[in-house]
Amino acid sequence: MNSRVTDKIATSIFVLFAAIMAGTLFALLGYILYHGFAVIDLDFLTSNSSSFREGGGIKNQLFNSFYVLFITMLFTVPLGIGGGIYMAEYAKPGKVTDFIRTCIEVLASLPSIVVGMFGLLVFVAWTGWGYTILSGALALTVFNLPVIVRVCEDAIRSVPRELKEASLALGVTHWHTIKTVLLPAAFPGILTGVILSAGRVFGEAAALLFTAGLTTPNLDFTNWNPFNIHSPLNIFRPAETLSVHIWKVNTQGIIPDVREVADGASAVLVISVLIFNLLARWLGSVIHKRMSGSK
Amino acid sequence: MTNQSEAVKERLVKKKNKRSPEFRGKVIILGSAGVIIIAAIAITLFLTSKGLQTFIANGVSPIEFLTSTNWRPTDENPVYGAVPFIFGSFAVTLLAALFAAPLGIGSAIFMTEIARKWGQKFLQPVIEILVGIPSVVYGFIGLTVIVPFIRDHIGGLGFGLLAGTIVVGIMILPTVTSIAADAMRSLPQNLRDASYAIGATRWQTIYRVLIPAALPSLLTAIVLGMARAFGEALAVQMVIGNARNLPDSLVEPAATLTTIITLNMGHTTFGSVENNVLWSLGLILLVMSYIFIVIIRFLSARRKV
Numbered sequence: 001m002n003s004r005v006t007d008k009i010a011t012s013i014f015v016l017f018a019a020i021m022a023g024t025l026f027a028l029l030g031y032i033l034y035h036g037f038a039v040i041d042l043d044f045l046t047s048n049s050s051s052f053r054e055g056g057g058i059k060n061q062l063f064n065s066f067y068v069l070f071i072t073m074l075f076t077v078p079l080g081i082g083g084g085i086y087m088a089e090y091a092k093p094g095k096v097t098d099f100i101r102t103c104i105e106v107l108a109s110l111p112s113i114v115v116g117m118f119g120l121l122v123f124v125a126w127t128g129w130g131y132t133i134l135s136g137a138l139a140l141t142v143f144n145l146p147v148i149v150r151v152c153e154d155a156i157r158s159v160p161r162e163l164k165e166a167s168l169a170l171g172v173t174h175w176h177t178i179k180t181v182l183l184p185a186a187f188p189g190i191l192t193g194v195i196l197s198a199g200r201v202f203g204e205a206a207a208l209l210f211t212a213g214l215t216t217p218n219l220d221f222t223n224w225n226p227f228n229i230h231s232p233l234n235i236f237r238p239a240e241t242l243s244v245h246i247w248k249v250n251t252q253g254i255i256p257d258v259r260e261v262a263d264g265a266s267a268v269l270v271i272s273v274l275i276f277n278l279l280a281r282w283l284g285s286v287i288h289k290r291m292s293g294s295k
Numbered sequence: 296m297t298n299q300s301e302a303v304k305e306r307l308v309k310k311k312n313k314r315s316p317e318f319r320g321k322v323i324i325l326g327s328a329g330v331i332i333i334a335a336i337a338i339t340l341f342l343t344s345k346g347l348q349t350f351i352a353n354g355v356s357p358i359e360f361l362t363s364t365n366w367r368p369t370d371e372n373p374v375y376g377a378v379p380f381i382f383g384s385f386a387v388t389l390l391a392a393l394f395a396a397p398l399g400i401g402s403a404i405f406m407t408e409i410a411r412k413w414g415q416k417f418l419q420p421v422i423e424i425l426v427g428i429p430s431v432v433y434g435f436i437g438l439t440v441i442v443p444f445i446r447d448h449i450g451g452l453g454f455g456l457l458a459g460t461i462v463v464g465i466m467i468l469p470t471v472t473s474i475a476a477d478a479m480r481s482l483p484q485n486l487r488d489a490s491y492a493i494g495a496t497r498w499q500t501i502y503r504v505l506i507p508a509a510l511p512s513l514l515t516a517i518v519l520g521m522a523r524a525f526g527e528a529l530a531v532q533m534v535i536g537n538a539r540n541l542p543d544s545l546v547e548p549a550a551t552l553t554t555i556i557t558l559n560m561g562h563t564t565f566g567s568v569e570n571n572v573l574w575s576l577g578l579i580l581l582v583m584s585y586i587f588i589v590i591i592r593f594l595s596a597r598r599k600v
Contacts, residue, residue, distance in 0.1 A: 003496050003498075003499065004496060006496070006498055007496035007497055007498040007499070009498075010497075010498035010501070010502070011409060011497065011498065013401070014401050014402075014404055014405045014408075014409055015405060015409070017397065017398050017401030017402050017405065018401065018402040018405035018406070018410075018414075018418070020398060021398050021399070021401075021402040021468060021472065022402075022418060022421070024465060024468070025421055025422070025425050025468075025469070026421070028425070028428075028436060028465070029421075029424075029425075031436065031440070032432060032436070078327070079327045079330055079331075080327075081327075082323055082324050082326065082327025082328070083327040083328055083330070083331050085324050085327075086324045086325065086327060086328040087328075089324075090321070090324055090325075090328075091328075099332070100328055100331060100332060102335075102588075103331050103332050103334075103335035103336070104331060104335075105588055106335045106338075106339070106584070106585070106588065107331065107334060107335050107338075109522055109584045109587060109588055110338065110526070110581070110584055111525070111526020111527070111528070111553065111580055111584060112526065112528070113526065113528040113553050113556060113557065113577075113580070114338070114342065114526065114577055114580050114581055114584070115338075117342065117556070117560070117574070117577045118337075118338045118341060118342060120560070121341055121342070121345060122337070122341065125565060142334050142338070145330075145331060145334065146331075149331065173316075173317050174317065174320075175316060175317045175319075175320030175321065176316070176317075178320065179320070196427070199427045200427060202429075203427070203428070203429025203430070203431070203432070204429065205429065205430070205431045205529050206430070206528040206529050206553075206557070209529075209557065209560075209561070210560055210561070214561070243429050243431045243432075244431075246431045246432070246435055247431050247434070247529050247533070250434075250435060250438060250533055251532070251533065259439070262435050262439075266431075266432045266435050266436075269428075269429050269431075269432055270428060270429075270432060273424065273427045273428060273429070274424060276427070277420075277423065277424050277427060
């Protein structure tokens with residue numbers, strides 16, 4: 001066969017593969033959003049879910065998802081930035097650094113259900129807390145920490161060397177240089193990475209099944225005492241998040257309108273992930289422009 | 296008056312001690328690094344010891360566990376054979392990779408070698424968004440679209456390895472594509488220029504030069520996809536049918552390690568044998584994720600460019 005003909009055939013096969021992939025992915029997004037928009041309205045977003053009757057909403061689940069995400073980030077961001085600074089600034093090449101790198105790799109490659117099992121063992125059973133938001137958030141911290149550490153390390157490493165050297169040459173100490181020169185310069189990169197990882201945490205379900213639980217107590221949104229079991233702010237209450245809810249209604253199949261609830265909830269999840277993505281891109285470029293002074 | 300002067304003195308002394316914030320900073324940073332090490336070691340140790348309980352405390356034979364195809368934990372003479380689940384996990388992982396690898400790498404080559412601008416501006420963001428779509432959403436789509444499709448057009452109940460494979464395959468497709476595209480993009484331009492300069496066509500360049508040069512990275516992309524497929528729980532659980540014996544065909548209900556854990560962890564008593572065997576299954580997942588790490592390390596050591 002002529003090599004030019006082979007080339008044409010090969011090119012068309014690549015185009016076909018890319019078309020299949022793009023087609024599948026677009027069909028997927030379109031399907032979720034199309035079916036979701038038929039269901040989502042204000043009532044769906046603001047009414048309580050029902051355990052066996054029709055017409056339940058996702059108010060508590062939506063709140064739980066954001067609240068668990070918030071608590072998780074409260075742990076992950078400082079720890080992740082600390083770890084990232086260590087890897088980028090303090091770690092000397094050698095056995096210890098290799099070992100920490102291996103630890104990060106192990107944490108990053110653990111299946112989320114294994115993280116959930118670890119959470120069940122330590123944060124639920126051993127501490128005696130039971131299924132709580134705090135247990136769920138701690139499990140998700142384990143799940144999310146390696147991502148944030150990598151993001152921060154990359155962001156700090158990509159700060160130009162001259163900035164750091166100029167600061168050190170002025171007699172500023174290492175830690176002060178990190179605080180006042182490196183971290184602000186790395187901020188856009190860190191922020192983008194944190195928001196992207198928030199999307200991942202927001203949709204995670206397997207790690208939460210055995211840590212935050214499958215139920216939510218009756219929440220009273222006028223009760224802001226964080227120690228009351230009916231307060232939405234209580235971190236020692238079980239909390240079913242949106243993605244766990246999708247899984248639960250589909251596998252238990254008790255409510256008659258499984259399809260509608262799952263359609264709506266999936267679309268809300270996907271839209272949230274889209275917003276996280278767009279927000280990360282937009283904020284990243286805005287801050288970058290402002291800091292580098294180019295308009 | 297004295298109080299005030301003492302406070303001033305204290306502040307002056309503190310200011311002199313310039314090493315103090317430096318030291319505090321170092322403690323914070325080392326503390327964060329310590330948490331990472333502790334977390335990784337704690338997970339490995341706790342899950343290993345809990346997973347071995349079945350064999351040590353409950354006296355289940357590890358050989359039976361790894362070779363028997365019977366899983367009857369509630370019988371009078373309970374048998375704990377994990378083969379159906381191990382088989383299910385490997386089957387789903389390998390078949391999903393077989394589906395996702397050519398499509399993903401093909402699309403990556405399309406994005407980097409054939410339609411660079413279009414790929415960069417249009418496909419790349421879409422793929423990045425799809426990497427982030429929660430797995431339960433993939434499972435739900437599988438349940439409402441793929442399962443009925445298989446039931447109507449191929450046969451069986453629709454639930455089974457085939458449905459699981461398709462769902463997981465679609466799920467890991469963006470992962471494989473984006474890592475493979477990164478690998479192709481990081482190849483030096485000289486390789487392409489040299490190949491075109493001696494008159495090679497685009498296909499010859501891709502097939503003879505670029506793919507061999509990027510091979511270790513492309514394999515890494517596939518292995519990372521497989522690692523994700525192996526550990527995926529809820530999406531597979533929703534479509535695989537959850538049977539406890541070895542399936543005879545792709546359209547019969549089956550189970551994987553993750554699905555049986557998901558299903559039974561909630562309603563077995565913590566500390567009982569039925570519960571402990573689930574932790575042993577979890578230990579297999581842990582060991583497999585270590586094996587995936589070793590494979591990826593091996594591949595990255597062989598990276599040529």
